[in-house]
Amino acid sequence: MTSLRNTFNYLRARLDRVQPFSLVALACAVGLITGCGAIVFAELINLVQRLAIGSTDLPLYVLPTLPWYRILLVPMIGGLLVAPLVFLASRESRGHGVPEVIEAILFKGGKIRPQVAAIKALASALTIGTGGSVGREGPIVQIGAALGSSLGQLLRVSPSRLPTLAGCGVAGGIAAVFNAPIAGAFFALEVIMGNFAMPAFGPVVLSAVLATVVSRAYFSDHPAFVVPGYTLVSVWELPLYLLLGILCGLGALVFMTVLDTLEKWIAAVPLPKLLKPATGGLVLGLIVLFVPNVYGIGYATMDLILRGGIAWPWLLLLLPVKMVATSLTLASGGSGGLFLPMLYVGSVIGGLFGMGVGAVLPDLAGPSGAYALVGMSAFLAAAVHCPITAFLLLFEITADYHIILPLMLSCSVSTMVAKLVRDESIYTLQLLRRGIDIRRREDNIMQAFTVGQVMRQDAPTLQDSTAFAEVMQHFLVSAVPVCFIIDPQRHLLGEISIHDVKELLQQEDTLGALVIAKDIAQPVRATVTPDDPLVRCLEQFTLLDQDYLPVVSSSTSVLVGIISRREILDLYLREILRHEYVGLNLRSEYTHGTLHEQVRLPHEYVVEIVQVPPSYVGKTLREAQLRTHFNVTVMAVRQGGKSSPDEFPEPDHPLRGQDYLVVVGRPADVRRFAGERGEYRRAHVPDSPTAADH
Template sequence: MPVRRPIAVWLRERGSGLMALALFIGVGAGFGAIAFRWLIRQAGLLFSGHIDYAATPGAAHPWFPGLGMWFLVLAPAVAGLVYGPLVQRFAPEARGHGVPEVMYAVAERGGHIKPQVSLVKALASALCIGSGGSVGREGPIVQIGAALGSAWGKLTGLPRQRLRVLVACGAAGGIAATFNAPLAGPFFAMELILQSFTAEAFGAVVLASVTASVIGRAVMGNEAFLSLPAFRVHSPFEFLLFALLGVLIGASGVLFGKVLYTVEDLCDRVWRGPEWLRPAVGGLLLGALLLVLPQMYGVGYPIFDRAVSGGYAIGFLLLLMIGKMLATSLTIGIGGSGGVFAPSLFIGAMGGTAFGMLAQDLLPGMGLSPGAYGLIGMGAAFAGATRAPITGVIVLFELTGQYSIILPMMLALVVATLVSRTISKGTIYTTKLRRRGIDLESRHLRGRLPDRTAGTIMEALPEKLSTDTTFREASEALAHSSDAVLPVVDAEGRYQGCVTAHTVAEALEGEEYPEGEIGALAEPVPTVRSTMPLLDTLEVLVEAEGTGLPVLGPEGGEPVGWISHQALLESMHTTATLR
């Protein structure tokens, strides 16, 4: 039940009340991130015998040395037997990479997220990552923090607009604490979750992020998340290489999204059993991949360090890059739970370092640092996959602690974002929603137009004019029409087009009522079909004469209804009231 007055009034209506809730959510997100990382650590120890198996790829499980590497085949399957039924029974939305669900909840559900999602997501993702799932932990911590913010917002009876902000506070706090990145958290929440900026929302998100970071640092330390070599630009010519890197690695980020959903579709087509069993059976296939390429086990942060430090040859770096795309896609496709943020960084690090090593071989006199290109490649792949360049720059700066990367990083990320927009409609996050028929990217264009079609709000056809209607009769009918446009049918009732008040007025110039019939003035009008989204319908209405148009069936032909500006406004008002 909502908190009683007067505290409830203060929390719901005052800016200071929102800040107090943001502070509280930051505390919860900070401790949630600590608990989540502990869960991953314990799951890793249980299933692999190592805190992070990627640091010692190919090693045997110390509890079962006789199995050698073959335990890798069983670990994901055993974990799947546990988290598969857990997710299916209590929180199906905890399956997958998490961020799209939070984006949808904020944009279309007023910030409402089931409270049990926090616990189920934490357990499922920890088991998945700890047993070898090749996914990241940022997606889960975003969903965990967001569910916490939603739960407390609903408990205190916040209006929907503030509830959304509190969800973003939880997401920002989770990112900030788990990556020791108090700047990245707010920008991630504003650019990807809220997709808008207001001073009040930004202040609340920053407060939650700082609070969560302080708690995270107190427990987990204050070291940079990645230990990478020092970086500096040796020549202005290198900026051309950084731009080329942005093109290539930005395209690889888009490719990652394509592979992810292709593999997921393939898994959907092949699997015919119960969903709760899918992670276990699919885990055997994932385990076989890990047996061939054990570097794909878990998040893989130790591989980052070794790659950018020059520990791998070009060919193996490219193998790791492709392997990560496949391993992450397979983990998600079989029903695993984890994020795609860290895998996109991994892909960029491998591809960027390979690019830097190749450039070094071709331009030996420039003193290039391949690891620096791996570092910038991380941000470029993230920008290509998500189109969030601001977040990418901030995240990489905080993860590495190196200010010298800012200019090259900004160039590469902007180029990667432009490449992504050119070759792909959606991002790795929004594509998941697009496949369900939800287009969040057009939301800023449609304002509060709901995700519906013209057929769902169309009205009955107004009075039809026959082709033999006289000008006097037509002008009187149009004078009483609210839309200044009416449909015209022939003697057999077949649709011939529309006639507008403007057209009739022009015909009447100089004559009171000329001889002839109105059918001569009927003309085709822009087509609206019953299956057309309201955003597209609005664009057609804006270009048409009058304020209404006939709605044709899915295949065209005869009108099945009528739509007007007024109907669209009413649908927007209804949506705003429900939010």
Template sequence: MLTYLNRLGVNEHIILSAIAIIIGVMVGYGAILFRTLIEGFQHLFFGSSAEDMVQVISGLQWWHVILAPMLGGAIVGPLVHFVFPGSRGHGVPEVMAAVALHGAKMNLKDGIGKMFACSISIGSGGSVGREGPVVHLGATLASWFGKQLNMSTKHMRTMVGCGAAAGIAASFNAPIAGVMFALEVILADYALATFSPIVLSSVIATVIARLHLGDFPAFIVPHYTLVSAWEIPAYVGLGLVCGLTGILFMHTLFKAEDVIGKIAVPRWIKPMFGGMLLGLIALQFPQIMGVGYDTMNKALLEQMIGPTMLMLVFVKILATSLTLGSGFSGGVFTPSLFLGAMVGGAFGTYAHALFPAISAGPGAYTLVGMGAMAAAVLGAPIASILILFELTGDYRIMLALMVASIVATLLINQVYRDSVYTKALRTKNIDLWSGRESGLLRHIPVSAIMKRTFEMIPDSMNIRDLKEKIHRTQEENFLVVNEQGDLKGIVSFQDIRGVAFEQGLEDLVLVRDIATRELITVTPSDNLYDAFRRMGSGNVEQLPVVSEDNRSQVLGIITNHDVIQAYNQALLEREAERELNR
């Protein structure tokens, strides 16, 4: 279609802008539908669609609080397992993988499935967020529309970015943050040609949301400011605490998925048991149910005490890990904001008590904690800072927010080089850092493909005999061993060229005289990714495989060709598995 319109003289940027506007309208109404579904399911499970879950739960019997998430899990489990298997995951990682590896092609069925699964999860009290699934829904809508227009891969990526930006913008009533989230997290591309359509889509989605939901920010944020320059060290400390909390959150989240995944119970039943445990926790801490906007607003308005907020940090980590680990559907964006609010509020309570004259109240630290936690956990410092800027409309607290966000992000990067999104992809053998799915190689040990029959020659062999051996076997590389069979080096055809044609030297020069003794080796337990990197760094096409206990004992060899063949085979097997799960 673009080619046809270009032939008619229509500028490509105008065409893309028009398509971006249409995507903004589609995603804006998609976000409204999603929110309506959440409210409807919450009314079904709890008898009320009010956001204040503490108030809702206070009027229920104890068995009702436990039964609601159990029933939600009993519905979500079979729905995701049998009807919408492609809707698993947090939402955002799947969009990132589609953009980086699959030409931005996504299945609309997966987006619709995730919308229903997540709306049931949140409506029944699941401790997850709605922003990740909205991003996924927006991206799948954009991808579907792009495929109808037969758009190129380059333009498809831009359109998926438009859908993601529109989803964030409509959810938070924050168009600038939506744009930066799409550019920073989804596309990692700030080109002007990409920027313009994404801005239009984000703005249009925001306008649609405001028309139907009102021009209200996601959070009630008073105007806070930096009281004193002496307060900066406190915000550095808050950044460190947010970083440590983010590390704990990520570790617990993925550990819970591993542990629950190993329980010998059918996968589709696990959300029901996860819902039961969640309900038991909610009897004591009802704040952890649902998205938690009401609790975050109370922290921002300084209506919560420090010990309660501190306790909610650990309970929320447990609740979100149980919810997602057991198989509920939802995002981690809002839980990250919740954790940041509780960490910041608790930190600010004690900081203000110790230094009341030079520090702001707990509400300011709550706000900064939200931004710092989201920046570090999601790997999106720019988008997180801008979200808070749009919520406050005031730059005076931005200095503290930037300091805390960068400190928290640096700390998490020191421990995990991943955000929660890229780590989720890495658990599925997808490595976006290297631009290809090198994670496939990380899970294959050298022992799986190494050759156990190989050529070895004694280091006492002369060059004449070596030339004859090369001629007979057509091999170009040989492992060199001593009389005891210990590895002493490697010799290649290139090594003998300097002496092979010198008269009188063929019988005098021995293999030990020309062999390369500085060897690059691997062990059977090393993975193929490390082996492949070592081949590249040493500019060699094969490596000796040696014993871990005795590096002189040769067990086999591994070649460049073997690694590539294993990678291709693993890739084919995974694609076949995906097709079976569809």
């Protein structure tokens, strides 16, 4: 263990010395690891399928050889095995996993528990291998993100880099599964990370490329689907693809509604949670007995549709059945992805549309497989709101330039139709049901952070038997205007505010020997637990008109800390402001234009935004001498918070309590300066991103 720890310490030290290149090296490592993870995951699915139906061949061709009771029972047994994994071992592993990754990257600093990768892989392999009507692309997103995040946490990289490393894992996972590095990179940037910022672009692309190299070395260089030759019969065919885009947009809305409705219905069913996946598996088995095409991932069925090998009545049946089968698998507690089912349903819609157009306009329309191919892309774009990723994925799979115009047209139209009716995608809808709206990220800070992340453990306390004179003495030296009364086991009994003491000051001589803390303590009006979101604290602060709340253990009334309104507002403002300073940029005006240049800070320096400490209010920067006392440099002054413009730090400008200083310094020096804020502020300032990180 000592040798292993020394190795990690050595690697961290080396990475710190080559900061500009370390993120590139880590991204490459994540790509290689995720590529290997995709291989292990695929083989795990094959192993489970072999045990379940006796073969690793495409299930559509194996099921007719099996007895009916085996088809019925296999999904149910899979549900029984999955239940303890998703409800007890790792709740994040339930469902398709993409919303959990988006939440982790956007609101939790990219931190994902390492065990999520292993449990998600096992749970999804059990679900898919036993017939769950889901895909493996969603799970690999969560597996890859967990692997990337875990590597970053293991090497203790800067917190600003964890989201990028998690995004690298996402890109590598999608790239490895689809043999499509471009689509993998753009899926991570467009859907998961929500931006195409250049600092993340390079590492994400590198990770996708290396994951694809690993995947191709093992699986060989074959596309995910067997794609027929494509031809655009006439330019007059383009309006037909526009109409297909509209239909796919509407179909995606129906699919989202079916999934959302089934999740609500099954959640309301009065069954133990551990039995719901098995029950859902049993119902799925009944469906598969009559419609075997919805068993498992469905590659064979999609290949048949692309070749025009399924008649339209059967396609018409598959459309609602596949939606229900996938929704049932996930809503009952199964683990698997939505990516492939969305492509599946899109191919069905496109195939039906192509057959209909071919019957009405035989001289104008191309083969139905071409419409099925475009339908796959358009449906994915509409459901996920990712037209760029959807277009690039199918273009990369087909490697056919002639398909660009129909793909771009259908993807754009389907996305616009879906967004016109519903703002949420199939992924963000899940987050919205949890109270997280990624379009209002600033408002979600209060929902994403918990009390335990902000509270102070050194809550002011007095024993219930403390004499009145000692209570008086406590408030004379304490800066906190409230004190909590506890028994010897730290159970919370009540609270005393400074106002309660003031009312008894005139009777101090009389009461000093007679009254103890328990006698004057008031009942505690509200408490919070470390697991509560900060929004609950704000609700209590507003309702009770007070500035402090005691924090008690989730299971007992034992006092574990204190949280103040000021600390929460500090966190809120800092989280909003810090995202605007990802580096230092020079902007110089010249006769012929403006020059923008980024300054790369030394790797041991950070940029942080700190509210002016009370002891410096009224002083000028010259009088404060922060460089001398704390070895930090003030780069700008932001007066009044986020909405105010930054100002140059004039030496003789007096500082105000609501001002914020943009300071540069070593992390320890910045923490020391931030500690001057007063005794209510936590003595911790997370490392800010440096210019080199971005």
